[in-house]
Amino acid sequence: MKNIDSIKGCRIDENHFDLEKYSTFYCKQDVRILREGFVKFRNDILKEFDLNVYDYVSICSIANKLFENRVYFPNGNLYDLSNKPREFISRCIQGGRCMLSDNIKQKSEKKLIADFDAVSLYSSAIARLYxxxxxxxxxxxxxxxxxxxxxxxxxxxxxxxxxxxxxxxxxxxxxxxxxxxxxxxxx
Known part of the structure; x- marks a missing residue:
């Protein structure tokens, strides 16, 4: 109840508080903290990578641009593809697989089932492959x-x-x- 007393005019009496004032205060706090975090994130990305996050729609598009700037373009022999070549080559790309053996439900009451989930496969593949x-x-x-x-x-x-x-x-x-x-x- 201490936090209610820190909000001016929020406490009504010993057992009641103004829910609208309380909610308004915390919504404003959420927005302020989110804004401060975003401004810090934007400034860090600008400083470290010279990229303005306002120019991108997702963290993935920022990472892709960084990869282009630091890997693709300096190489001098990698190109953006479009139309038929891009369409054809993109058909060679397969995502990860998530399935059980024979794609059937596994059930065991007598022995333990091991759940293996490998992580960071994309980054390790990029480092190993060409x-x-x-x-x-x-x-x-x-x-x-x-x-x-x-x-x-x-x-x-x-x-x-x-x-x-x-x-x-x-x-x-x-x-x-x-x-x-x-x-x-x-x-």
Whole structure:
């Protein structure tokens, strides 16, 4: 009840208080604290990264711009894609999977079930993996064979094109006609 006494005119008597005055005070406090936090956040982002949070709709879009400024653009060989190339390559992206074995309910009254949830997979994947660089090119018919790809793909530790090894990777559309083996985590 001490906080009620700190709000002028809020206490009515020993057992009652003015709910509207109390609520108004705390709503104003919430807005003030939220504003101060946002101003601090905005100033920190401006100071550290030279980005104005008013120019973005989400923390993800701020992170993406920071990644562009510090990784993509300095590289000099990464490009924004649009239209058909972007549409085609984006179809190669798969999100995470959340499912149980065979996608059926698991129940055990006699043994413990382990729940494993790996975290920070995106950032660790970015640190380990590479991004295909350069302007995408449409493959010619002669390039659409396993033999061609194996002959021209970079070796595991290769960083630059050398002679016949000039392909760092590729995006292709394939049609799987048969699997033949049942897997516990099929998609």
């Amino acid at each position: 991004t295909l660089e350069g302007i995408p090119k449409v493959m010619k018919k002669k390039m659409l064979s396993t033999e061609y790809h194996m002959r021209h793909l970079f070796d595991d530790d290769q960083k630059e094109p050398i002679g016949e090894k000039f392909m760092s990777g590729f995006f292709v559309l394939i049609k799987i006609t048969e699997i033949g083996i049942h897997r516990h985590f099929s998609f």
